[in-house]
Amino acid sequence: MSNVDKSTSAFMEKLVSLCKRRGFLFQSSEIYGGINGFWDYGPYGTQLKKAVEKLWWNYMVETRINVEGLDSTVICHPKVWEASGHLAQFGDLMCDCRDCKARHRVDQMADKAVCPNCESTNLTEPREFNLMMKTYVGPVSDEDHAAYLRAETCQPIFIDFHQVRVASRQKLPFGIGQIGKAFRNEINPRNFTFRSREFTQMEMEFFCKDSDAMEWFEYWKNERIKFFRKLGFTEAETRIYEHEKLAHYAKAAIDIEYKFPFGWGEVEGVHHRGTWDMSRHQEFSGEDLTYFDHDNGEKITPTVIETSVGADRTVLALLCKAYDEDVADSKKEGKASEARVVLRFPAEVAPVQVAILPLSKKLTENAQQLFNDIAPYYRSEFDVTGSIGKRYRRQDEIGTPYCVTFDFDSLEDNAVTVRERDSMAQERVDVTQLLAYFDGKMR
Ligand code: ATP
Secondary structure (H helix, E strand, O other): OOOOOOOOHHHHHHHHHHHHHOOOEEEOOHHHOOOOOOEEEOHHHHHHHHHHHHHHHHHHHHOOOOEEEEOOOOEOOOHHHHHOOHHHHOEEEEEEEOOOOOEEEHHHOOOOOOOOOOOOOOEOOOEEEEOOEEEEOOOOOOHHHEEEEOOOOHHHHHHOHHHHHHHHOOOOOEEEEEEEEEEOOOOOOEOOOOEOOEEEEEEEEEEEOHHHHHHHHHHHHHHHHHHHHHOOOOOOOEEEEEOOOOOOOOOEEEEEEEEEOOEEEEEEEEEEEEOHHHHHHHHHHOOOOOEEEOOOOEEEOOEEEEEEEEHHHHHHHHHHHHEEEEEEOOOOOOOOOEEEEEEOOOOOOOOOOEEEEEOOHHHHHHHHHHHHHHOOOOOEEEOOOOOHHHHHHHHHHHOOOEEEEEOHHHHHHOEEEEEEOOOOOEEEEEHHHHHHHHOOOOO
């Protein structure tokens, strides 16, 4: 358990500043003053996010016989967004404060009559605001050439359903997964990356018969909860929010929420979408999107169960959870006890899994050989600068679970010292056994 009080805004400030300083995350276009709602992942942030995406892809697509992958375009035919309802409805009710000029989502205002920013009651009437990001395709910027950046990654899955089905020779029930960028012109981006205007979704749409859909809904809900447990999130840190108000076509919907420092927030949605998506695309495209069920010779419109998780919100939850401060033990590391910041990431997603540290610059060449042997298997970093204690601190601060120190004895006994991040315990391991030693510890 962490001793850090994470419920304060000071904590978020500390985290944001660590992320910037250590190259996890920083504002996009900072040299131009930044652009609100857009974030860049630096070297460690990129490694962390890619590790989360890899884990999702492996868990949801690669290890399942009944799920296929897709990598579709960000821009689709504009009719896709008419059919999906996004152009007509995908908006939030918002109002402006006439005094401080702030714009607010009405559903997020605790007191609908008062500006949350300056407490003025001088507010405009609530108005619809469409969240789709618009662009123009081709040389002419007129309405005939208007197109939209996708607001969710699932719509291309629906329109490619038959292409994927035929190519993969899948029969119902089966799913299609996709990881990719989505864009929403959020009125009020905030809470670091939690509400961004450009973000990554990891979605899986599972197509099945209507009669089996509730069973699949329960199955996928449980699989997704298992995924969060795999990432180390405990029952106390997560909760399931059951939607009471459902879309007219939906039979069930839940959100998986994480207790962020700024309150409970949705990280994933699992939705029973009925036949809505496939029927709408059939209606708007004029194509036959039904599925011929060989078992009973019937044509059916597949029912869809969706699992939709934000990669950025998952990374943010991991960062919030991982952050900790404690005191490094003096004796083990040969110096006075000192406070340390440590990110306790699960080893499987840590941006650097193994740091190779030659004790002296004279050992650089030998240690580099060790790095070359380990790096193809584990995300590795090589660091020769500063005292060994300083280098441990640097690795603690980015959450590296294992540091491997190559010292002068290593030249004689072909062994290295492995130091574990959380316990700071050290162990001598034969170099020939190192990969076997890590095997099983990173999963
Ligand atoms: P919210 O109510 O927070 O706006 P939503 O219900 O609109 O979210 P969905 O459309 O269900 O979200 O999207 C699925 C997932 O995509 C969310 O659970 C979240 O992890 C992620 N996501 C949605 N909007 C954003 C955003 N603006 N920034 C970052 N991630 C987002």
